[in-house]
Amino acid sequence: MVALSEHAAAPTGDRRALARRVTLLLVLLLLAVSAASLTVGASGISLRQIGGDLLAGRELSLRDRVVLFDIRLPRLAMGMLVGASLAVSGAVMQGLFRNPLADPGLVGVSAGAGLGAITAIVLGGVLPAGLAATLGQYAVPVAAFLGGWVSTLLLYAIATRSGRTSVATMLLAGIALGALAGALSGVLVYMADDTQLRDLTFWGMGSIAGATWAKVLTAAPLMLLALAAAPTLARGLNALALGEAAAAHLGQDVQRLKSTAILTVAGAVGAAVAVSGGIGFVGIVVPHLLRLVSGPDHRPLLINSALLGAALLLAADVISRVIIAPAELPIGIVTATLGGPFFLWILLRRRTLLEL
Amino acid sequence: MLIAQDLTLRLGRRAILSEATFTARPGALTSIVGPNGSGKTTLLRALTGELAYEGSVMLNGHEVAQTKPWRLAALRGVLPQATPLSFPFTVGEVVRLGQQGGLDAGGPDLSQRALARVGLGGFAGRMYQELSGGEQQRVQLARVLVQVWEPTAHGAARWLFLDEPVSSLDIGHQLQVMQIARDFADAGGGVVAVMHDLNLTAMFSDSVALLAKGRVMAQDRPEAVLADALLSDAYACPIRVNTPPVAQTYLLPHAARAAAE
Numbered sequence A: 001m002v003a004l005s006e007h008a009a010a011p012t013g014d015r016r017a018l019a020r021r022v023t024l025l026l027v028l029l030l031l032a033v034s035a036a037s038l039t040v041g042a043s044g045i046s047l048r049q050i051g052g053d054l055l056a057g058r059e060l061s062l063r064d065r066v067v068l069f070d071i072r073l074p075r076l077a078m079g080m081l082v083g084a085s086l087a088v089s090g091a092v093m094q095g096l097f098r099n100p101l102a103d104p105g106l107v108g109v110s111a112g113a114g115l116g117a118i119t120a121i122v123l124g125g126v127l128p129a130g131l132a133a134t135l136g137q138y139a140v141p142v143a144a145f146l147g148g149w150v151s152t153l154l155l156y157a158i159a160t161r162s163g164r165t166s167v168a169t170m171l172l173a174g175i176a177l178g179a180l181a182g183a184l185s186g187v188l189v190y191m192a193d194d195t196q197l198r199d200l201t202f203w204g205m206g207s208i209a210g211a212t213w214a215k216v217l218t219a220a221p222l223m224l225l226a227l228a229a230a231p232t233l234a235r236g237l238n239a240l241a242l243g244e245a246a247a248a249h250l251g252q253d254v255q256r257l258k259s260t261a262i263l264t265v266a267g268a269v270g271a272a273v274a275v276s277g278g279i280g281f282v283g284i285v286v287p288h289l290l291r292l293v294s295g296p297d298h299r300p301l302l303i304n305s306a307l308l309g310a311a312l313l314l315a316a317d318v319i320s321r322v323i324i325a326p327a328e329l330p331i332g333i334v335t336a337t338l339g340g341p342f343f344l345w346i347l348l349r350r351r352t353l354l355e356l
Numbered sequence B: 001m002l003i004a005q006d007l008t009l010r011l012g013r014r015a016i017l018s019e020a021t022f023t024a025r026p027g028a029l030t031s032i033v034g035p036n037g038s039g040k041t042t043l044l045r046a047l048t049g050e051l052a053y054e055g056s057v058m059l060n061g062h063e064v065a066q067t068k069p070w071r072l073a074a075l076r077g078v079l080p081q082a083t084p085l086s087f088p089f090t091v092g093e094v095v096r097l098g099q100q101g102g103l104d105a106g107g108p109d110l111s112q113r114a115l116a117r118v119g120l121g122g123f124a125g126r127m128y129q130e131l132s133g134g135e136q137q138r139v140q141l142a143r144v145l146v147q148v149w150e151p152t153a154h155g156a157a158r159w160l161f162l163d164e165p166v167s168s169l170d171i172g173h174q175l176q177v178m179q180i181a182r183d184f185a186d187a188g189g190g191v192v193a194v195m196h197d198l199n200l201t202a203m204f205s206d207s208v209a210l211l212a213k214g215r216v217m218a219q220d221r222p223e224a225v226l227a228d229a230l231l232s233d234a235y236a237c238p239i240r241v242n243t244p245p246v247a248q249t250y251l252l253p254h255a256a257r258a259a260a261e
């Protein structure tokens, strides 16, 4: 893969055509994984048979209809949205912090979002009735968004001094913020009554198994907003690779760029965490692989991250369904098993990154 | 025109610049010289709008502090003393980052021409982080050049602000880079360069500002500023202009300039 990138870069150093080919491949990959995601599982259904039925104008069997429309399709939509959100927020964070180890899961943003979600579930009752009614079913993702936002702001303030981000400070501050958010979440869970505990389970922990259309529709607006905002950041994040001062000299409004990037990360991570709990490593693995293949230009990187993130999460979901069938493994375990060694590999390959 | 008046700049409690006054004309190369820590970089950062200042900096009639970043980017390129790069971009990609910031953002790719200009033809496909310091510095210059490729636009000058553009270059490339700045000025653009080497400053500048302890001691033609008394005072050591040290090896880069004319 490294050889591919070096070969493709010569002689003009322009990898945009290569990145477009990658986009095309990823679309095909996503289609293939989606088909697998619709068909593989405890109650197998055949896309070919369903397609044949639909073409011939026959009614689908009740069982096929339920499995397809009420179980598999919402799960597919959720997997795509969550995977794309996590990967894109990873890529945006890495561009913002100017280092490839920033990942919402690693540096406490997911934990902050989780704390927000749990707070909304457990303490939501004390909200003023008017506010509660306005937020309605969106209270949990909005609270997760706020939690993710505050933790990203805190992290950025701690880890960045006069326009420079220290990787060591960022990772250590992230650990501390994550631990703090985790502890507070634990206290809240301990305080929760039975109904609230059921709600907590409903929102799920590291899983997209319980996806329903209701959950998808609740979280989708925030994720779609963040996914739509991300590509507009591409040029600014590219300029930011040269440092804040140079980015400003290149015409970027750096303060606005940073605020938008932080909001985008918080929106994507917040909504993803609200519906799926913390699914780790997608945000670090996906952008890193893509940078290896087609370079760090954020314009294709953000789009390709969305595609590969969606495909990777769906693939992990399929694996989680078949590996101990008929039972299911939580998807977070699958992504961590694949992502943990990958993260170590990045560290070992580029020790200089840490500059401790 | 670039006109800075009564520029005072504090970082923390210290005044790094005090009531500095500085001007630069289009079509001229204006150098800023002075000892280490005298405030050259700080002055340049104020002139480019990077640092907040008291006083006034007018660039082509715009007060720099109140001008939107994108408007300034169309007007001037800035080469910092050092530029970090956080991801593995190719040389060509780094240069194109500059073009994205200027008026040629939608135009044909200028990176190859700019790289050839700084003596790095054929480097576009290399990874930036694998180049030597001097090569990286010239890639950054190419990036700044493509941002303001035409020295004038809409009848007004565009500007290059260069902070020690030749600090890590060998003598051949020092001359090459200074010639690029000279050509930009000769074509109607304005160049403001922080300089370390007084010989090169004397060779290429139309105007020299001498800084010491955050104050502009003098700004005038090179032969007026690069004089024994002023330099000895500013650099706090005896300096004699036009008197090569006796019985020591020394180089005269002036030959290149004479040959070019």
Ligand SMILES: Nc1ncnc2c1ncn2[C@@H]1O[C@H](COP(=O)(O)OP(=O)(O)O)[C@@H](O)[C@H]1O
Binding pocket: B011, B012, B016, B034, B035, B036, B037, B038, B039, B040, B041, B042, B043
């Ligand atoms: N961010 C900063 N905070 C405090 N002091 C600074 C800062 N940047 C520069 N200085 C001080 O300002 C003075 C001028 O610095 P500078 O403009 O970089 O000098 P030079 O002429 O060598 O380019 C120096 O004494 C330096 O220590």
Ligand SMILES: [Mg+2]
Binding pocket: B040, B041, B042, B081
């Ligand atoms: Mg300096």
